[in-house]
Amino acid sequence: MLLSSCVVWRHLEFEDFRAECPAGDEPLQRLIWERLDDALAWLVSLGAEPVWEDTENPRTTGKRFDPRALTRLLARDVEPETPLPGDAVSPLVLATGGFAKRLAEERGLLLRANPWSEGDGLDWATARGGAVTGGLDEFYGRALPAPPARIREEDFVPLAQLYGRWARVFTDDGREITPETVSWSENDLAQRIGARAWYVLDDEALEHARDRVEAARAAGGTVVKAGDLPFPTPPGSRVGVHVAAGVTHTLGGLRVDTRGRVEGLDGVWAAGVDAGGVALGGYASGLAQALVLGLAAAEDVAASR
Numbered sequence: 001m002l003l004s005s006c007v008v009w010r011h012l013e014f015e016d017f018r019a020e021c022p023a024g025d026e027p028l029q030r031l032i033w034e035r036l037d038d039a040l041a042w043l044v045s046l047g048a049e050p051v052w053e054d055t056e057n058p059r060t061t062g063k064r065f066d067p068r069a070l071t072r073l074l075a076r077d078v079e080p081e082t083p084l085p086g087d088a089v090s091p092l093v094l095a096t097g098g099f100a101k102r103l104a105e106e107r108g109l110l111l112r113a114n115p116w117s118e119g120d121g122l123d124w125a126t127a128r129g130g131a132v133t134g135g136l137d138e139f140y141g142r143a144l145p146a147p148p149a150r151i152r153e154e155d156f157v158p159l160a161q162l163y164g165r166w167a168r169v170f171t172d173d174g175r176e177i178t179p180e181t182v183s184w185s186e187n188d189l190a191q192r193i194g195a196r197a198w199y200v201l202d203d204e205a206l207e208h209a210r211d212r213v214e215a216a217r218a219a220g221g222t223v224v225k226a227g228d229l230p231f232p233t234p235p236g237s238r239v240g241v242h243v244a245a246g247v248t249h250t251l252g253g254l255r256v257d258t259r260g261r262v263e264g265l266d267g268v269w270a271a272g273v274d275a276g277g278v279a280l281g282g283y284a285s286g287l288a289q290a291l292v293l294g295l296a297a298a299e300d301v302a303a304s305r
């Protein structure tokens with residue numbers, strides 16, 4: 001959360017949530033969609049100050065916060081080094097942020113997230129019989145300049161190469177993999193480009209991409225004239241930008257119900273992206289998932305004592 005743009009959002013219409021994340025768990029999606037507005041009001045009541053009162057995206061609604069201020073507010077009573085217990089203790093709420101690091105390493109992708117979310121919650125629960133969702137290879141991510149670009153944590157947002165919908169997309173060996181359509185989030189394109197790809201841009205595409213291409217070049221990324229690419233390009237091509245998918249968070253994870261209870265494990269809850277299945281097949285707000293599932297789990301823990 002600290003590294004994020006901190007827009008906590010939901011789709012305006014529930015049907016759009018379903019349509020954009022078609023493989024997701026419908027009861028969990030409905031929980032998040034129905035509870036987010038109240039959950040945001042609760043955050044504000046704690047003293048969180050929105051920097052945007054809405055999302056500035058006509059498809060969505062929510063609030064944007066300053067991530068540093070929000071983290072400081074929420075982490076004030078948290079002991080960050082708490083080790084996971086060796087044996088089952090109850091109640092236990094797992095919220096270790098999924099396994100972006102492990103997935104990125106396994107698939108040769110870049111990591112666009114904190115370096116500590118290695119799947120500790122997932123491993124702890126599955127070793128004790130906790131159930132998992134499908135989609136364990138799916139992630140929310142962004143195209144980033146491929147190595148040798150230098151990408152620091154503060155570059156995760158400005159270096160996102162978020163103009164792929166205007167690009168022709170090629171593998172390193174010149175096979176065109178441009179999809180017929182690209183979603184507004186370009187998360188589907190990030191899944192497709194994988195470890196390496198080229199975005200090939202003509203003049204019109206460059207109109208949408210120029211600043212981000214320049215940022216990629218300035219970071220040491222590979223930006224070349226189209227004629228210098230090692231494969232033939234479409235007429236009118238100007239430049240190629242070498243990109244790689246960066247994993248922001250995982251979409252599959254522990255299977256939970258709408259109270260955050262992990263299936264197959266009594267007395268254990270999961271919140272945030274340790275819980276899987278919400279946004280499978282698409283893209284939705286990980287922060288909304290963290291906020292609503294965290295509250296649902298906390299309420300259920302309190303009710304069960």
Ligand SMILES: Cc1cc2nc3c(=O)[nH]c(=O)nc-3n(C[C@H](O)[C@H](O)[C@H](O)COP(=O)(O)OP(=O)(O)OC[C@H]3O[C@@H](n4cnc5c(N)ncnc54)[C@H](O)[C@@H]3O)c2cc1C
Nearest residue numbers: 001004005006007096097116120156272273285286287290
């Ligand atoms: C650049 C960027 C921009 C983003 N922008 C947005 C946005 O605008 N809107 C949005 O909705 N989402 C955004 N996200 C995604 C969002 O940040 C995540 O979906 C969200 O933070 C997930 O919440 P979480 O609580 O599950 O995990 P996290 O916020 O990652 O928190 C998990 C915490 O657990 C810690 N941890 C891991 N293992 C252990 C362990 N064994 N013991 C103790 N602690 C452990 C980690 O260090 C981390 O601090 C963005 C992410 C990035 C990186």
